[in-house]
Amino acid sequence: MSLSKKVILIGHFGVGKSSLVQRFVHQKFSDQYITTIGVKIDKKVVQVDGFDVTMIIWDIAGEDSQKKVPVSYRLGAHGALYVFDLSRPSTYENLQSELDYLNQVIPGIPVQILANKMDLVNDTEREDILDSLSLEEVLETSAKTGLHVEEAFQRLAKKMV
Amino acid sequence: MFEHISRIERIKLEMISPLSQVVIFHTNGEVLDTCDTLIKVEAKKSVFDQFDFLKSIEEVFPGLPVGEKLVFDVVEWNEGAEGLFALEFVKFDDTRIQWVILNKTKDQEQITKVQQERNDSAINEEFLEIQRKYLEMEKALLDYKNEELHRVQKFKEQFFAEVSHEMRTPLNSISGLIDLLRSSQSEGSTDYLAALKATSNHLNAIINDVLDLSKIEAGKFSLSLSPFHLKKTIRNIVAGFEHSAREKGVKLNLEIDSTIPVHVDGDSVRFSQVIYNLLSNALKFTDRGHVSLAVTAERSSDSIQTLAFTIRDTGKGMSDRDIEGILEPYAQVEGQDYHQFGGTGLGLGIAQQLIQLMGGRLGIESEEGKGTTMTFQLEFQRSTLEPVQEEDKSTTDLSHLEVLFVEDDEIGTVLLKGIASEMGIKGTFVKSIEAFELEAQERPFDFIVTDVNLPDGDMISAIEGLRSRSGLNQSTKVIFLSGDDKEILDGLQEIENHDYLMKPIATDSLIALLCVEEPQVTINLDNLRTSTQGDGALMKEIIETILETLPLELVKLEKAQKEKDQVLLRKVLHKINPSISYLGNDRLINQRKALYTKVLDQEPINNELRNFCDAVTVALGVLQIEKGRL
Ligand SMILES: Nc1nc2c(ncn2[C@@H]2O[C@H](COP(=O)(O)OP(=O)(O)OP(=O)(O)O)[C@@H](O)[C@H]2O)c(=O)[nH]1
Ligand SMILES: [Mg+2]
Numbered sequence: 001m002s003l004s005k006k007v008i009l010i011g012h013f014g015v016g017k018s019s020l021v022q023r024f025v026h027q028k029f030s031d032q033y034i035t036t037i038g039v040k041i042d043k044k045v046v047q048v049d050g051f052d053v054t055m056i057i058w059d060i061a062g063e064d065s066q067k068k069v070p071v072s073y074r075l076g077a078h079g080a081l082y083v084f085d086l087s088r089p090s091t092y093e094n095l096q097s098e099l100d101y102l103n104q105v106i107p108g109i110p111v112q113i114l115a116n117k118m119d120l121v122n123d124t125e126r127e128d129i130l131d132s133l134s135l136e137e138v139l140e141t142s143a144k145t146g147l148h149v150e151e152a153f154q155r156l157a158k159k160m161v
Numbered sequence: 162m163f164e165h166i167s168r169i170e171r172i173k174l175e176m177i178s179p180l181s182q183v184v185i186f187h188t189n190g191e192v193l194d195t196c197d198t199l200i201k202v203e204a205k206k207s208v209f210d211q212f213d214f215l216k217s218i219e220e221v222f223p224g225l226p227v228g229e230k231l232v233f234d235v236v237e238w239n240e241g242a243e244g245l246f247a248l249e250f251v252k253f254d255d256t257r258i259q260w261v262i263l264n265k266t267k268d269q270e271q272i273t274k275v276q277q278e279r280n281d282s283a284i285n286e287e288f289l290e291i292q293r294k295y296l297e298m299e300k301a302l303l304d305y306k307n308e309e310l311h312r313v314q315k316f317k318e319q320f321f322a323e324v325s326h327e328m329r330t331p332l333n334s335i336s337g338l339i340d341l342l343r344s345s346q347s348e349g350s351t352d353y354l355a356a357l358k359a360t361s362n363h364l365n366a367i368i369n370d371v372l373d374l375s376k377i378e379a380g381k382f383s384l385s386l387s388p389f390h391l392k393k394t395i396r397n398i399v400a401g402f403e404h405s406a407r408e409k410g411v412k413l414n415l416e417i418d419s420t421i422p423v424h425v426d427g428d429s430v431r432f433s434q435v436i437y438n439l440l441s442n443a444l445k446f447t448d449r450g451h452v453s454l455a456v457t458a459e460r461s462s463d464s465i466q467t468l469a470f471t472i473r474d475t476g477k478g479m480s481d482r483d484i485e486g487i488l489e490p491y492a493q494v495e496g497q498d499y500h501q502f503g504g505t506g507l508g509l510g511i512a513q514q515l516i517q518l519m520g521g522r523l524g525i526e527s528e529e530g531k532g533t534t535m536t537f538q539l540e541f542q543r544s545t546l547e548p549v550q551e552e553d554k555s556t557t558d559l560s561h562l563e564v565l566f567v568e569d570d571e572i573g574t575v576l577l578k579g580i581a582s583e584m585g586i587k588g589t590f591v592k593s594i595e596a597f598e599l600e601a602q603e604r605p606f607d608f609i610v611t612d613v614n615l616p617d618g619d620m621i622s623a624i625e626g627l628r629s630r631s632g633l634n635q636s637t638k639v640i641f642l643s644g645d646d647k648e649i650l651d652g653l654q655e656i657e658n659h660d661y662l663m664k665p666i667a668t669d670s671l672i673a674l675l676c677v678e679e680p681q682v683t684i685n686l687d688n689l690r691t692s693t694q695g696d697g698a699l700m701k702e703i704i705e706t707i708l709e710t711l712p713l714e715l716v717k718l719e720k721a722q723k724e725k726d727q728v729l730l731r732k733v734l735h736k737i738n739p740s741i742s743y744l745g746n747d748r749l750i751n752q753r754k755a756l757y758t759k760v761l762d763q764e765p766i767n768n769e770l771r772n773f774c775d776a777v778t779v780a781l782g783v784l785q786i787e788k789g790r791l
Contacts, residue, residue: 006217013280033284035277037245037269038235041214056217061235061276064283072231076218090287 004054005160006076007153010069010102011083012091013062016116019143020083021059024153029144036061039073046157053157064090066101079160080111081152086129086140087120095133110159114152118142180267184208184260188222190215193257199264200242208260212240225252235265235272245269328367335361335572357575370507377514384518388544389429392417398436399454402444406452411444414453421458422466425541428519432539435515436470438508439535443474450475450532459538467540475532484525559675560585561772563604565634567597567611567620568642573664577610580668586675594618601627601634605748608675609634613643613650621652628656633747636683640674642666682779685745686787692743697791704788707740711781714740715774722770731760744780752776 009017018036022028025044040059045052060073074080080102084092095113102111113135118126119142130138139155141148182202185194190207202211209216214236225231231250238246244266251259265272335357376382399415406413436454443452452474459467479487487509513523516537527533566577569592581588589606591597594617601609611620624639636658643650644664653661660674686700693699714737721729734757741753752773759766 004213004216004219014284033281035273035280037237037272037276039233040237041217041239043213054213056213058217062280070232070234072233075231076221088284088287089291 003051003161004056005078005157006058007055007156007160008058008060008074008077008080009083010060010066010074010080011062012064012085012088015062015083015085015088015091016143017062017081017083018059020081020114020116020141020149020152021057023143023146023149025057027146029146031144044153046154048154048157048161051161053161055153055157065094066098066105071105074106077106077109079109079156080106081114081156082111083114083116083141086115086117086126092129092133095135110156112152112156112159113138114148115140116143118147119144180264182262184262186258186260188225188252188256188258190219199246199262200238214238214240222250222252222258225250225258227252227254245272324367324371328364332364335364357572357579361572361576370511373511374507374514377511377518382518384428384431386426386428386542388424388426389432390423391421391425391541392423394429394433395436395454395456398433398440401437402440402452406444409444409448411447411449412451413444414451416453416455418457421456421468422541422543424544425466426544427539427541431515431519435512435519438512439472442509442512443472443476443533443535446478446533447474447476452476464543465540466543467538469536469538472535473532474534478529478531478533479525479527480529484527559672560587561768562607562675563587564589564608564610564675565597565600565606565637566590567592567594567609567615569593569612569615573612573642576666576668580671583668584672584675592616594620594623597623598627602632605633605746605751606637607748608638608640610640610671611642613641613645621650621656624656624659625652631685640671682746682749682776682783684780684783684787686743688745689743701788701791703743704784704791707743708781708784708788711737711740711777715777718770718774722766727760727763730766731757734760741777744777744784746776746780749773749776749780 009021011017013035014033018034018040019029021040021042022030025042036059038061041056042059043054043056045054047053058073058077060069063069082095082099082102084095086092092115099111099113115126115130115138118140121129126140130140139148139152141152143149180199182199183194183196184192184202186192186208190209192202192204192206192208192211195202195204202208209219221231229252233248236246236248238244244264245268247263247265249261249263251261253259373382395417396415399413403413440452440454453472455469455471455473457469457471459469461467516523516539519539521537521539524536525533526536564581564586566574566581566588568574568577568590574590574592578588578590580586589600589604591600592615594615597609597611597615597620609624611624613620620641628635639656639659641650641653641659641661642664643661653659662670662674689700689703693703714733717729717733720726721733734753738753738757741749752769756766756769756773759769
């Protein structure tokens with residue numbers, strides 16, 4: 001039996017959501033920034049415990065607040081990847097309240113937090129930032145180098161099944 | 162509402178509105194109707210199987226309330242059609258969903274442009290903000306550094322102002338004392354001289370402290386390593402404080418662990434300075450009770466011995482803040498009065514830094530009103546060598562020396578006269594190059610001690626002149642004195658057989674130069690050459706005779722002196738006259754003559770004979786070399 005799951009990619013604009021999808025689905029990366037309009041859908045089949053899981057990925061245009069994202073885009077989501085950009089404080093400064101809000105509007109679904117653009121910060125900077133956020137289960141990723149990208153989707157798939 | 166649209170109308174709609182499409186499907190997904198204007202939708206089949214997008218929200222439709230719209234403003238479509246679409250779903254009865262698709266591709270450019278600009282500018286702004294904050298932080302750091310620099314600068318200025326104030330006090334007394342000396346001619350002059358000496362010693366100590374400190378600060382300070390007698394060194398320093406301790410009524414204790422090594426390798430001068438500074442500090446602040454120094458042996462290996470030093474006093478003590486302050490070299494315990502306690506107050510700072518240079522750390526524990534304990538540990542290398550015995554200057558007798566002093570400065574002259582009289586040196590004092598040249602032609606000297614700059618010229622050139630002419634004092638050793646670093650003195654390096662002392666000169670250093678250095682004895686065989694009319698073989702024969710006989714005569718002279726045999730003395734002094742003349746050394750010639758006259762006059766001769774014999778022996782050594790050259 002094949003499972004189909006709606007995964008939403010959310011977070012501020014320019015944090016690398018589309019780049020993560022691009023890396024995950026097409027193994028490509030571009031330095032150019034072309035913002036996503038509305039939502040762009042893509043999919044990839046992953047294996048979880050021997051089952052095929054079709055991840056239907058909704059790459060939603062980034063906003064500086066989740067409140068600005070139309071409710072319909074999140075409707076029926078089975079899991080979310082919340083992405084922030086380690087090189088831009090504004091993308092993680094209000095992370096906790098963003099997560100609280102998500103918990104209200106899409107309760108009970110697994111949310112994996114991704115600290116993207118790992119390649120742009122050094123170890124101390126990254127540690128400082130992550131310490132200040134004091135969140136569990138943040139995965140450091142880089143769409144540019146491919147670091148932890150596969151793992152990010154895989155982890156979420158496992159939680160959704 | 163769409164079920165009311167007739168086929169005609171639908172066609173019209175297709176023609177006039179190719180930008181939209183309507184699909185009717187069952188909540189279970191089955192396609193009921195479609196107008197395939199934009200995308201191909203197969204009837205009868207499930208929309209969920211045809212579009213992943215719908216498949217992923219399949220579960221939403223059964224629960225969607227009747228009449229409620231589900232809107233997706235903009236979807237980038239890539240399933241069956243490329244472009245930008247607006248999607249709208251309405252459940253118009255219990256089971257059917259009407260899906261309207263609007264093609265917005267023609268607006269894509271416009272929408273994208275607006276959003277891209279908004280995002281780009283927000284991101285740019287953020288980066289600019291980050292940059293600005295970073296620059297701000299850098300500036301703050303720079304400001305802080307500047308402030309710190311400024312603070313240190315101010316501190317140093319203040320410090321130097323205080324120190325120069327300190328220096329002015331003894332300087333004032335020095336000039337006052339000189340005036341007194343001038344006006345009082347000679348009466349009471351020895352007292353004034355003593356006072357002058359004490360004052361200038363004090364000033365000298367201040368200057369040395371400041372110089373030491375600035376050298377340590379600049380990292381230009383290096384320690385020398387040579388064997389020295391540890392216990393003796395410590396005992397001597399403590400002994401030096403005994404008098405002042407007794408006067409104050411303070412008990413001075415010294416405990417030295419008997420197991421500490423006798424000889425160690427180290428910088429004895431700097432080590433002494435540490436002990437001296439710490440003891441003098443302890444004594445300075447202690448008015449009753451005791452000051453003690455304990456030296457104990459700690460860890461030890463075959464070659465290394467760690468020693469612990471503890472200086473304990475029952476003095477006025479310090480607060481923690483005082484301790485912090487006192488170790489900062491340019492600081493003073495607040496309110497400390499130089500005049501009350503004397504010194505620059507730099508002693509502790511210097512001791513601390515020296516201990517650090519030697520690899521230790523000074524620890525201070527103190528309680529106000531109770532006293533202070535200072536501790537430090539140093540590692541010493543056990544010495545395999547015996548220390549070189551230093552001659553005790555108080556027992557050195559320099560009365561055999563004749564020294565020509567050239568100094569125009571009055572204070573300098575007073576100081577040099579003081580040294581000369583203290584050591585019994587026969588000094589001739591001149592104040593100009595002209596006078597110097599007259600004296601130098603008049604008489605042979607053992608040393609010329611001279612200032613570098615004189616009112617009528619510079620002495621380096623004058624000495625070069627003297628050395629270039631054959632005659633009296635051609636090779637007399639010169640000791641230059643100057644307030645300048647010797648590196649900046651032109652031509653000094655070219656002068657052979659000289660020494661150099663920086664002003665203010667330390668008496669000890671000058672005495673050391675005068676007594677450690679064996680005065681050089683030169684010979685001049687011109688007389689002999691004339692007498693033998695250049696006959697080399699004859700010259701050689703005569704020299705051999707001198708080399709054989711003169712040493713025997715010297716033995717006789719000493720014997721005669723010991724036995725007070727005036728007749729023999731006179732005979733031998735007379736007999737050696739030709740040999741001495743042939744050596745061509747004016748000083749020896751004059752010395753012999755003077756001795757002979759004294760013996761004739763029945764005057765006592767003491768050290769002069771000893772010195773004369775020593776000098777002749779040296780001259781014979783030179784003669785031996787000269788003979789080889791013939
Ligand atoms: N160095 C680096 N750059 C990245 C990384 N991921 C994304 N980028 C760059 O960041 C910019 C934005 O990436 P996108 O993937 O378009 O960001 P987005 O989150 O989809 O942005 P919106 O669609 O506007 O919400 C692009 O220029 C990417 O090349 C990364 O891991 N490292
Ligand atoms: Mg995007």
